[in-house]
Amino acid sequence: VTGRLGASSWITKNLRKVFPSHFSFLWGELALYSFVVLVTTGVYLTLFFEGSQETKVYDGSYVPLQGQTVTAAYDSVMHISFDVKGGLLIRQMHHWAALIFIGAIALHMARIFFTGAFRRPRDLNWYIGLTLLLLALGAGVSGYSLPDDLLSGTGLRIIYAIILSIPVVGEPIVMLAFGGEWPGDEIIGRLYPVHILVIPLMIMGLLGGHLAMVWHQKHTQFKGPGRKEGNVVGERVWPAFAMKSIGLFFLVAGVIAAMGALFTINPIWLYGPYDSGAATSFAQPDWYVGFLEGSLRLMPPWETQIGPVVINNIFYSGVVVAGIIFGGLYAVPWLDRRFTGDYDDHNLLDRPRDVPIRTALGAASIMAVSILFIGGGQDIVARTFDISVGRVTTVLQIAFLIVPPITFLVTRHICISLRDRPGPDRTERRGTVSRSPGGGYHAATESEVADAAELLERAATVDAAEGNNDKPAGVVEADETVAP
Structure with missing residues (x-):
């Protein structure tokens, strides 16, 4: 096949591509693999879920709810949880995978920010990553709202x-989305295709564009021996990097399966169907919208009137705050160039x-x-420590x-102190481990680290001079170096 398609050299070249190794680079892979689990479990759930707000009388296996009037959406989720074989496991895996997916993206973006990986030529990937985060939040909120239970219905009421x-x-x-005044009769049916089709395809x-750009531009790497702006030091895609990635995927899938089997999440049978008159206190949304919940709770009762239009505190806390957060994040590459005057390309991380x-700035923003996250649970804090909710709110407002x-x-101050303290070159990696010819491991001496760096430098120089791209395994490419 490769002979007919002429793809042999292309495949060989890409299998020999080098990726750097660092634990912080795993957040992106964790997001990717949790998304695979998310899609796989979501396809299974789609076979049984009914995205409708038509009412019916519940007659399923959960006795305490038998005879109650519920929506078709709530009834189908109860059917998945109690009557479909493996349904509850798959549903809980789906929910845990969603939480991990969003968390991994957030950690991945934080790593990119603090190490400066958003700078040219990867600023476009920063925008793609932020858009992925927003889409993940949209997928999470839309999926969380579909069961039409008391907790998710309360969340939808807040969004309304x-x-x-x-x-x-x-x-x-809201009239278009909900089909009328709250609660309307269309929102579940309209959220359903957005959740299972529109957002996942986007x-x-x-993700495909993001990975293609990473592959084309090559991965960033931390400064260290043998590492330069024009090379990459690490492991070949095949077999080392591929085997590690496959192992990580199965580890992620296994952990999510274990969490789905052992830890109950979103027990809608305890919440019951949505009833606008039965909303309870101490209700908490999924963690990724905790900052928005906190903003709504901590915002003072401000109102602004412009002519006949009254702008209330819900707009400031729910729209303006979120706009400032994500608008500021989208502006990061531009602000960095504007205030540092650095318009160069960077492949080495800070x-x-x-x-x-x-x-x-990043620490202060976090x-x-x-x-705001703590503010989203200010009633729980008040009950836990036996303090009035008003006092907790005031303290958090001042703290903000x-x-x-x-x-x-x-x-x-800490960064400047660490940066300026006397000592060896800060770009050197600490705790380097060397393997002896006999197979044992020991802490590498400074001379061994220097020798390894010299070998890497020679190899890259020779390859650049020869321009040979079809070399056997173990021989480095002109701009990529295999770590010893």
């Missing part, structure tokens, strides 16, 4: 209020301590969002104004 708070266009949008397309301002600036100053 946030959209409705948008001046001028808010009311037409995610797949962006150590966070070496860029104190960027690191301090602290601000963390306070004071703690992030303090975090910025402290982080900046």
